[in-house]
Amino acid sequence: MLDISYQLIFLCLTFIAGFIGALMGIGGGIIIVPALTIIFNVPIKEAIAISIVTVVATSISGGSSYVEQRITNIRLAIFLETSTTIGAFIGALLVLIVSGQYLYIVFALLAFYLAVTQLLSVRREVKRTESNDFMSINQDRVSRYFHLRGDYFDESIHHKVDYLVKNSILGWAVSFFAGLGSGLLGIGGGIFKVSVMNIFMNVPLKVAVATSKFMIGVTAATSAILYFVAGLLNLDYIAPAAIGTMLGATVGTAVMNKIKVKWLKVLFFLIMCYIGYNMLGKGLLLTIGVRLPFI
Amino acid sequence: MLITGVIVSGILFASALVMHIIMPTRLEVIYTLVLLGVAVLIFTPYLRVVVALGAFFFNREYKFAVLSLLVLVMMIVSFISGLIFHIAP
Numbered sequence: 001m002l003d004i005s006y007q008l009i010f011l012c013l014t015f016i017a018g019f020i021g022a023l024m025g026i027g028g029g030i031i032i033v034p035a036l037t038i039i040f041n042v043p044i045k046e047a048i049a050i051s052i053v054t055v056v057a058t059s060i061s062g063g064s065s066y067v068e069q070r071i072t073n074i075r076l077a078i079f080l081e082t083s084t085t086i087g088a089f090i091g092a093l094l095v096l097i098v099s100g101q102y103l104y105i106v107f108a109l110l111a112f113y114l115a116v117t118q119l120l121s122v123r124r125e126v127k128r129t130e131s132n133d134f135m136s137i138n139q140d141r142v143s144r145y146f147h148l149r150g151d152y153f154d155e156s157i158h159h160k161v162d163y164l165v166k167n168s169i170l171g172w173a174v175s176f177f178a179g180l181g182s183g184l185l186g187i188g189g190g191i192f193k194v195s196v197m198n199i200f201m202n203v204p205l206k207v208a209v210a211t212s213k214f215m216i217g218v219t220a221a222t223s224a225i226l227y228f229v230a231g232l233l234n235l236d237y238i239a240p241a242a243i244g245t246m247l248g249a250t251v252g253t254a255v256m257n258k259i260k261v262k263w264l265k266v267l268f269f270l271i272m273c274y275i276g277y278n279m280l281g282k283g284l285l286l287t288i289g290v291r292l293p294f295i
Numbered sequence: 296m297l298i299t300g301v302i303v304s305g306i307l308f309a310s311a312l313v314m315h316i317i318m319p320t321r322l323e324v325i326y327t328l329v330l331l332g333v334a335v336l337i338f339t340p341y342l343r344v345v346v347a348l349g350a351f352f353f354n355r356e357y358k359f360a361v362l363s364l365l366v367l368v369m370m371i372v373s374f375i376s377g378l379i380f381h382i383a384p
Contacts, residue, residue, distance in 0.1 A: 007312065053333060057304070060339050078347065078362045085369035092373070146358065218366060221340035222373045228337055229377030235329045239308040242336065246305055 010040070011240040014054060018248020022062040023256050024268060025209030026190030027055030027216050028245060030275055036237065046234045049227040052220050053238055054245045059217030062249035066210035069257060071152045073207055076165060076197070077214045079146055080175045084189065084219045087179020092223050094184055104283030107181050108276045114195040115272030121199065122265045129154060129204060129261050134163030137202055142168040152207055155257040161204050171201040182219055190216045191275060194268075205261050205268075213253075304339070307332035341370055 013035050014028075021028030029051035036047035066072045128134055139148075148165035165171075174196045182189030190212045197208035227233055256264075281292040311328040348363040 053336065056336050056340060060336075060343075074347070075359060078359055078366065081366045082362050082369075085366050085373075089369055089373050089376075093376070217340045218344060218370070221337050222370050224337050225370070225374045226377040226380065228333060229374060230380040233333065235326055235333070238333055239311045239329050242308045242332065243305060243312070 006040070007240040010035075010237065011244040013039075014241045014244030015248040017054070018058045018062075018245035018250075019252040020248075020271075021055075021058050021190070021245070022213065022249040022252025023209070023259070023264065024191070024271060025194045025212035025216075026271075027051070027220060028058060028248075029055055030191075030271075030278070032241065032245075034278075040237075042234070042237070045232065049224075049233050050237050050241055052224045052227060053233065054241045055220040056217055056224050057242045058245045058249040059213055059215075059220060061246045062253045063210075063214040063217055065250065065253040066213055066256075069152075069210075069253075071207055071210035071257065072214045073148070073150045073165075073203070073211050074214070075146060076148050076150075076203070077211050079148065079168070080172065080193070080197075080211075081215055081218050083172045083176040084179035084182070084193070084215060085222050087176040088182050088189075088219050088222050089179075091180040091182065091184040092226055094180075101283060101286035103181070103184055104279045104286065108278075108280035108283055110192070111272050111276030111279060114192070114199070115269050115276060117199050118195065118265055118272060119269045122262055125198075125205060125265065126260075126262050129161055130157055132159065132161055134161060134202060134204055137164055137166050139164050139166055140168060142172075150207065152204070152210075153257075154206065154261075156260045163202060163204055163207065166202045167200050171196050174200065179219055182223070189219060191268075191272060195272075205264055206257060209256065209264070304332040304335040307335065341367075344370065 014032060017028035017031040017035075020026075020031065029048075032051040032054055033044070033047045036042040036050060037044055042050070063072070067074070143149075143165045146168070148168060149163065151160055151162040153160050175193060178189040178192035178196065181192065193212040193215060194205075194208045197203040197211060198205050203211070277292070284290045284292060307328050311325050311332065344363055344367045348360055348367060351357075351360040351363055
């Protein structure tokens with residue numbers, strides 16, 4: 001068992017991860033895994049297993065809060081969950097067969113692409129949120145069939161925002177890869193889900209964040225159960241990690257809707273760049289043995 | 296309902312930490328508490344999908360009931376794979 005002071009330090013770290021995770025609609029594994037491996041010298045596989053359990057914790061505490069605030073689109077979540085869980089399961093199986101070294105580079109490029117798109121879409125998104133202009137598009141047949149639409153009350157600009165969902169098939173397909181990536185690389189995949197919904201499917205950023213937060217619990221539980229039942233979970237770190245992320249997520253969900261969309265997008269850009277750099281570093285290290293700084 | 300899952304596992308984890316402070320030698324009690332906490336935590340999303348399935352079915356939104364069922368099937372497949380992996384790693 002860990003020393004109690006280490007447990008408290010770890011609790012503070014996971015609090016921050018839970019807080020940022022709630023703001024971004026991501027699990028926070030991208031913060032917890034490096035913290036565990038670098039600061040606490042935990043082996044990478046154990047770190048991934050611990051991280052995935054904390055993702056479940058933040059998703060159910062943060063996710064249900066957004067449902068109460070009526071930001072989450074549950075229909076959209078269920079629709080996309082069908083593809084992310086299939087992806088997560090196949091990804092977890094692939095880990096046993098192939099090595100993921102080239103996939104790191106593929107996902108790094110995807111992260112950089114989405115980071116730039118987020119930054120370029122700031123002005124348009126802010127304008128559309130403020131003028132409530134997410135309705136003037138043509139829905140495709142699948143989105144219409146599943147009634148994928150909704151509204152939420154934005155507390156930073158004090159009015160309601162309505163939206164229609166489009167490109168459901170494309171969104172479903174890309175979500176499959178988000179799930180695949182989460183199974184393969186041990187990340188929650190929330191960052192990809194939010195971007196898919198926001199950039200391809202005409203979903204306002206805050207709804208995408210809330211819906212992603214709701215979804216990652218299901219995706220993460222799908223892989224967490226595999227680790228748990230297979231007995232790969234190191235129980236020493238779980239208690240402080242779960243409490244820290246639960247508290248962090250609670251605080252994060254309370255402030256998210258009060259923040260301007262512009263700042264959320266900028267935060268998104270920064271985190272995406274960090275993730276892209278991190279994965280590129282790992283990919284280069286594994287494929288050609290080049291070590292980038294801070295990896 | 297989901298909140299209940301979070302609170303129950305949160306209490307289990309917190310009591311594990313408190314146990315660790317007041318009697319650090321009773322490791323088996325601490326591990327049992329943490330193990331229960333993790334189990335409650337992981338099964339909460341399962342329960343949530345089951346509840347969603349029921350709710351969609353009663354509201355006669357059958358297409359969403361089918362989607363929820365699909366998600367649940369994938370989650371159970373993963374659970375079974377974990378068992379298989381546990382027996383034959």
